[in-house]
Amino acid sequence: MAMNERYEPQSIEGKWQTRWEEAGVFRAGTRPGAPKKYILEMLPYPSGKMHMGHVRNYLIGDVYARYFRMKGYDVLHPMGWDAFGLPAENAAIKDGVHPAVRTQENITSFKEEIRSLGYCYDWAREVNTSKPEYYRWNQWFFIQMLERGLVYRRFSKVNWCTGCHTVIANEQVKDGTCERCDSPVVDKEMPEWAFRITQYSQALLDGLDTLKEWPERVTSMQRNWIGRSEGAEADFAVQGSSEKIRVFTTRIDTVFGCTYVVLAPDHKLVAKVTTPAQQATVSAFVAKMAAASKTDRLAEGAEKEGVFTGAYAVNPFTGQPVPIWIANFVLSDYGTGAVMSVPAHDERDFAFARKYSLPVKPVVQPASGEKLPAGDALEAAYTEDGVLSDSGEFSGVASADARRRLSAKLEAEGRGKATVTYRQKDWGFSRQRYWGTPIPIVYCEKCDTERRGIPVPVDQLPVRLPEIDTQAVLTGKGEPPLAKVASWVNTTCPKCSGPARRETETMDTFVDSCWYFARYLSPQFAEAPFDAAEAKRWLPVDVYVGGPEHAVMHLLYFRFWTRVMKELGLSPVDEPVTRLVTQGIVNGSDGRKMSKRWGNVVAPASIVKKYGADTARAYVMFAGPPERDFDWSDAQVEGSFRFLKRVWTLAASHEAVAGTVHTGPFEGKALEIRRAAHKCLKRVGEAIERLSFNTAIAGIMEYLNALQALGTAETPAEKAAMAEAMRVLAVVLTPFTPHIADEVAEAYGAKAFTVQEAWPDFDPALVVDDEIPYAVQVNGKLRAEIKVPVDAAEADVRAMAEADERVKAAMAGKTLRKFVFVPKRLVNFVVG
Numbered sequence: 001m002a003m004n005e006r007y008e009p010q011s012i013e014g015k016w017q018t019r020w021e022e023a024g025v026f027r028a029g030t031r032p033g034a035p036k037k038y039i040l041e042m043l044p045y046p047s048g049k050m051h052m053g054h055v056r057n058y059l060i061g062d063v064y065a066r067y068f069r070m071k072g073y074d075v076l077h078p079m080g081w082d083a084f085g086l087p088a089e090n091a092a093i094k095d096g097v098h099p100a101v102r103t104q105e106n107i108t109s110f111k112e113e114i115r116s117l118g119y120c121y122d123w124a125r126e127v128n129t130s131k132p133e134y135y136r137w138n139q140w141f142f143i144q145m146l147e148r149g150l151v152y153r154r155f156s157k158v159n160w161c162t163g164c165h166t167v168i169a170n171e172q173v174k175d176g177t178c179e180r181c182d183s184p185v186v187d188k189e190m191p192e193w194a195f196r197i198t199q200y201s202q203a204l205l206d207g208l209d210t211l212k213e214w215p216e217r218v219t220s221m222q223r224n225w226i227g228r229s230e231g232a233e234a235d236f237a238v239q240g241s242s243e244k245i246r247v248f249t250t251r252i253d254t255v256f257g258c259t260y261v262v263l264a265p266d267h268k269l270v271a272k273v274t275t276p277a278q279q280a281t282v283s284a285f286v287a288k289m290a291a292a293s294k295t296d297r298l299a300e301g302a303e304k305e306g307v308f309t310g311a312y313a314v315n316p317f318t319g320q321p322v323p324i325w326i327a328n329f330v331l332s333d334y335g336t337g338a339v340m341s342v343p344a345h346d347e348r349d350f351a352f353a354r355k356y357s358l359p360v361k362p363v364v365q366p367a368s369g370e371k372l373p374a375g376d377a378l379e380a381a382y383t384e385d386g387v388l389s390d391s392g393e394f395s396g397v398a399s400a401d402a403r404r405r406l407s408a409k410l411e412a413e414g415r416g417k418a419t420v421t422y423r424q425k426d427w428g429f430s431r432q433r434y435w436g437t438p439i440p441i442v443y444c445e446k447c448d449t450e451r452r453g454i455p456v457p458v459d460q461l462p463v464r465l466p467e468i469d470t471q472a473v474l475t476g477k478g479e480p481p482l483a484k485v486a487s488w489v490n491t492t493c494p495k496c497s498g499p500a501r502r503e504t505e506t507m508d509t510f511v512d513s514c515w516y517f518a519r520y521l522s523p524q525f526a527e528a529p530f531d532a533a534e535a536k537r538w539l540p541v542d543v544y545v546g547g548p549e550h551a552v553m554h555l556l557y558f559r560f561w562t563r564v565m566k567e568l569g570l571s572p573v574d575e576p577v578t579r580l581v582t583q584g585i586v587n588g589s590d591g592r593k594m595s596k597r598w599g600n601v602v603a604p605a606s607i608v609k610k611y612g613a614d615t616a617r618a619y620v621m622f623a624g625p626p627e628r629d630f631d632w633s634d635a636q637v638e639g640s641f642r643f644l645k646r647v648w649t650l651a652a653s654h655e656a657v658a659g660t661v662h663t664g665p666f667e668g669k670a671l672e673i674r675r676a677a678h679k680c681l682k683r684v685g686e687a688i689e690r691l692s693f694n695t696a697i698a699g700i701m702e703y704l705n706a707l708q709a710l711g712t713a714e715t716p717a718e719k720a721a722m723a724e725a726m727r728v729l730a731v732v733l734t735p736f737t738p739h740i741a742d743e744v745a746e747a748y749g750a751k752a753f754t755v756q757e758a759w760p761d762f763d764p765a766l767v768v769d770d771e772i773p774y775a776v777q778v779n780g781k782l783r784a785e786i787k788v789p790v791d792a793a794e795a796d797v798r799a800m801a802e803a804d805e806r807v808k809a810a811m812a813g814k815t816l817r818k819f820v821f822v823p824k825r826l827v828n829f830v831v832g
């Protein structure tokens with residue numbers, strides 16, 4: 001096939017996309033005896049329009065998938081849709097369009113854009129989380145976990161979004177507002193369904209040690225979120241009462257310096273211990289705290305506030321009374337909701353004590369022997385371990401040993417124990433919205449008097465989401481939308497067949513994305529969420545690409561879910577992903593994150609229409625390492641287009657050499673052509689494997705420059721070498737710019753798609769240079785670069801450097817003071 005003179009991507013890209021799809025090139029499972037690679041990007045919410053962040057995310061996986069397919073792997077690279085959720089429901093309220101209709105429209109649009117960019121997805125495995133055949137298994141998991149005590153109903157204080165009118169998770173609250181709609185989030189007491197993820201806190205923490213190929217910032221965020229604290233619980237008796245305050249502390253070694261105890265404002269003992277004289281003050285403070293959000297109370301720099309209850313507790317080791325306060329920095333759902341305050345050894349406690357003139361008593365001295373000043377003179381809390389002082393029988397004991405001995409004494413006396421707490425809380429997942437998975441629970445007044453809920457039998461799943469009148473049902477406030485659909489709510493009890501009512505809340509959409517990666521393995525499987533035999537073949541995911549902002553939401557939830565799936569006998573793995581790649585942000589040309597809000601969004605479709613998909617792909621991959629942010633540049637898009645035009649021109653100019661074969665030796669220019677090709681193969685392959693895609697493309701550009709500099713191939717050897725070089729050019733371009741790669745390959749005689757060809761092994765002998773470059777400096781300033789034989793001695797290198805005219809000019813009229821020789825790197829003439 002003769003190549004056109006001009007590079008016109010619009011005339012070739014659609015052709016190759018159609019051919020790939022018709023041939024089923026990207027189907028997984030076609031190489032059953034080959035090693036596997038499961039490469040996945042986080043599935044998108046189909047908003048209808050792709051943005052450049054999507055383009056970059058999917059390209060990272062696409063490059064990897066194409067490359068490893070060429071390396072002989074059986075590659076699974078699927079795509080689907082995270083289709084439930086608030087955006088579609090809010091759009092339905094605004095536009096009067098049913099969420100199902102809007103979602104499908106968006107999927108169609110989104111899919112067309114994905115196809116236009118030439119991604120190598122196995123569309124036979126496509127999933128849509130809003131389809132009953134998918135969310136049926138959300139409900140199945142719910143029932144399995146309910147039977148195992150991993151799902152339960154609780155009454156608790158939740159984060160209520162005043163804009164979305166639903167509960168949201170702690171992780172979805174950003175600076176006191178909803179991350180989706182920016183509306184204020186307030187605390188609200190209400191019943192909810194929760195997953196007992198805390199049962200897996202330690203396992204999830206331990207598992208982080210095995211994730212050697214996850215970014216450290218993600219694993220650190222998960223460690224901090226899980227928040228394991230080793231410490232002790234201790235009982236402080238309330239003076240003049242039978243009540244006891246159980247506190248949790250990581251520094252029981254400082255207990256002899258406790259000068260006050262603090263309760264959360266909503267602690268159950270506040271009302272019981274507050275004295276009549278302090279009742280009005282305490283009630284006012286409790287009301288004030290009830291109106292404040294957790295985020296505001298715990299915000300960095302927030303003022304620490306509190307009031308005295310009028311009551312006293314007894315220090316279990318000293319027997320001395322200490323005042324009981326309530327304060328804004330203690331939360332009832334963290335630890336025990338009560339803390340012992342040791343201002344001499346805790347910065348927060350120190351600041352609070354100084355503000356309210358409470359005693360400060362040092363009881364841990366530095367191990368160096370230096371003695372802390374008396375409490376009144378102490379300028380800051382001493383928070384390090386040391387040696388105990390003024391601590392009775394424990395004086396002189398090192399902090400670590402003291403913690404063990406004090407905890408043991410508490411346990412022996414029945415006044416406490418050593419314990420471990422976690423910052424992580426159970427995952428409340430029920431939502432008061434329509435567009436989500438119905439929770440498969442019914443309530444029967446006869447069989448369920450405690451209203452714990454009766455699970456729908458598995459053989460009656462899925463509980464289908466009913467069709468609704470969008471405006472009549474969704475726009476109301478108060479009860480969940482499904483509660484207004486009487487024909488759906490009213491049902492029969494699976495136990496007594498009497499009248500019952502369905503649960504009207506739906507599941508958090510993070511449930512959908514907890515296990516979708518496993519559904520891709522067998523998306524039509526009807527006997528279970530997925531085929532366990534396929535899980536043995538494909539899991540874990542080898543490479544997973546997505547944003548680091550999901551560190552303590554999706555990336556934590558699906559680790560939890562994977563462990564549950566293993567316990568259910570579905571999956572063989574504890575961890576879902578071996579290698580996590582977190583991509584950076586694509587900013588607008590103004591340096592701000594691309595957003596409709598800033599009016600700086602670049603639509604991928606506009607780039608494809610003007611320059612072609614390959615230009616968009618080459619630009620995004622060349623702009624920087626995957627994990628780094630980059631600013632959009634129209635000029636650099638033009639530069640990528642010019643690069644591909646040069647590829648086209650070069651390939652077209654040498655097309656006559658296609659098919660040339662040479663059996664004799666390769667020398668001179670022919671050898672240089674082959675060296676350039678094999679060096680490029682080595683450099684690009686190694687760069688792809690370490691995810692340095694920009695470096696890989698830079699290597700291809702240098703290769704192109706080298707081939708252009710070598711000029712026309714004239715001898716049979718040169719023509720054969722150039723034909724090989726053009727085939728190599730198509731190979732190294734395939735992961736990045738597959739359309740032009742296949743066009744070039746076809747012109748040079750390829751009988752199959754380039755992605756189906758093996759990635760050639762480079763010849764080690766051809767990547768070793770006979771000559772190496774030396775930088776030549778005069779007084780430390782670069783004057784020339786010379787090439788010398790790789791085994792040249794120092795005297796030979798010096799002679800060749802001195803012979804260079806530029807070096808001669810720089811040294812003219814000067815006396816050589818010193819000659820510096822750095823083997824295989826540089827020489828420097830020091831003159832004066």
